[in-house]
Amino acid sequence: xxxxxxxxxxxxxxxxxxxxxxxxxxxxxxxxxxxxxxxxxxxxxxxxxxxxxxxxxxxxxxxxxxxxxxxxxxxxxxxxxxxxxxxxxxxxxxxxxxxxxxxxxxxxxxxxxxxxxxxxxxxxxxxxx
Numbered sequence: 001x002x003x004x005x006x007x008x009x010x011x012x013x014x015x016x017x018x019x020x021x022x023x024x025x026x027x028x029x030x031x032x033x034x035x036x037x038x039x040x041x042x043x044x045x046x047x048x049x050x051x052x053x054x055x056x057x058x059x060x061x062x063x064x065x066x067x068x069x070x071x072x073x074x075x076x077x078x079x080x081x082x083x084x085x086x087x088x089x090x091x092x093x094x095x096x097x098x099x100x101x102x103x104x105x106x107x108x109x110x111x112x113x114x115x116x117x118x119x120x121x122x123x124x125x126x127x128x129x
Contacts, residue, residue, distance in 0.1 A: 007051050017053035022046045060103045080104055084116030094119065 003021060007013045024044050034041050048059065067073045082101055086094040096116055104114055 004049065004051075013051055017051040019049040019051065020047065021049075056099055057103050060100065061107065064107055064109075075108070078109075078113070080109060080114045081117050082114060084118035086119040 003019065004013070013019065022044055024042070026042055050059065064075070064078075067078060068075050082104070083094075083097040085092060085096040101111075101114055101116070105111060
């Protein structure tokens with residue numbers, strides 16, 4: 001978030017309203033569990049930030065366009081993760097991201113390719129959609 005300090009301080013960002021970053025990440029919290037599809041040790045996170053210029057719908061449209069048209073990855077080879085909400089003691093605190101889900105479906109993504117991944121409390125999830 002350091003790169004967003006000017007914006008978060010209420011000033012215009014010197015690089016404009018559309019930013020991106022790439023950062024290598026090492027995950028060690030559950031290093032003993034490395035090897036399955038949910039436990040990675042080293043990966044790169046790529047992100048884009050809109051400082052009031054566009055929102056989720058446009059970001060999803062552009063991401064799918066980039067992956068399929070520019071990189072040539074077939075749409076049927078992609079899977080999609082969305083925020084699955086936050087439930088604590090069986091009470092919904094933050095809802096499932098239906099905007100992302102509905103946008104992806106409108107872009108032709110089959111619902112079975114969209115996985116809602118919930119925010120977990122103390123590494124345990126009350127539900128997994």
